[in-house]
Amino acid sequence: MERKQRIIKEPEERKSEILDAAERFFSQKGYEGTSVNDILAAVNIAKGTFYHHFKSKEDVLDTLIERRVQMGVKKAEEIIAAPLPPVQKLLAIMMAQKPQDRLQEDFISILHEHDNSKMHEKSIIQSITHLSPCLAKVFREGIEAGVFNTPFPLESAEILLAAVMVLFDDGFFQWTEKERAVKIAAFLNVVERTVGAE
Numbered sequence: 001m002e003r004k005q006r007i008i009k010e011p012e013e014r015k016s017e018i019l020d021a022a023e024r025f026f027s028q029k030g031y032e033g034t035s036v037n038d039i040l041a042a043v044n045i046a047k048g049t050f051y052h053h054f055k056s057k058e059d060v061l062d063t064l065i066e067r068r069v070q071m072g073v074k075k076a077e078e079i080i081a082a083p084l085p086p087v088q089k090l091l092a093i094m095m096a097q098k099p100q101d102r103l104q105e106d107f108i109s110i111l112h113e114h115d116n117s118k119m120h121e122k123s124i125i126q127s128i129t130h131l132s133p134c135l136a137k138v139f140r141e142g143i144e145a146g147v148f149n150t151p152f153p154l155e156s157a158e159i160l161l162a163a164v165m166v167l168f169d170d171g172f173f174q175w176t177e178k179e180r181a182v183k184i185a186a187f188l189n190v191v192e193r194t195v196g197a198e
Helices: 011-029 036-043 047-053 057-081 086-096 102-111 114-145 153-167 177-195
Strands: none
Touching (some): 011 047, 011 057, 057 114
């Protein structure tokens, strides 16, 4: 019988493969419906290899959240570097945080499951922690350009992100389209007042 040859990969490449497989399973079967064995079989690795990279299945989900947040930060940094007025950058960064494909939508829906409330909280905290400095850069840029006026750029960013991530999170509130439109208009009004924009 021919033995299956073990494929040796760089640690970061292997870790990324585990995360990709876990994300697919979590999206298709849900977090609770996915086992570590499912992930092992998909990536064709031994348990020892899995536990070399991750402490647990929860650690995998935690790392996936970090990866998603970092993708959002990367998009924000690309927008900050673009030759756009500060107001457009601000709106573009907010819009860029929405799910861009079905896999992202499915992954976010996992966080809304009752058993994943801790992960949901972690996702919101990490998003606010890592995205606020990006928004603060835009606010400072706007202050220099004379279109924003706030003595608290970072704190304003934290408050606005906290508001948008809770108020417009379907896991917390299920607004009708009409209600959502009013909330968006009210939120934009709050943004203008918070950063001293016209």
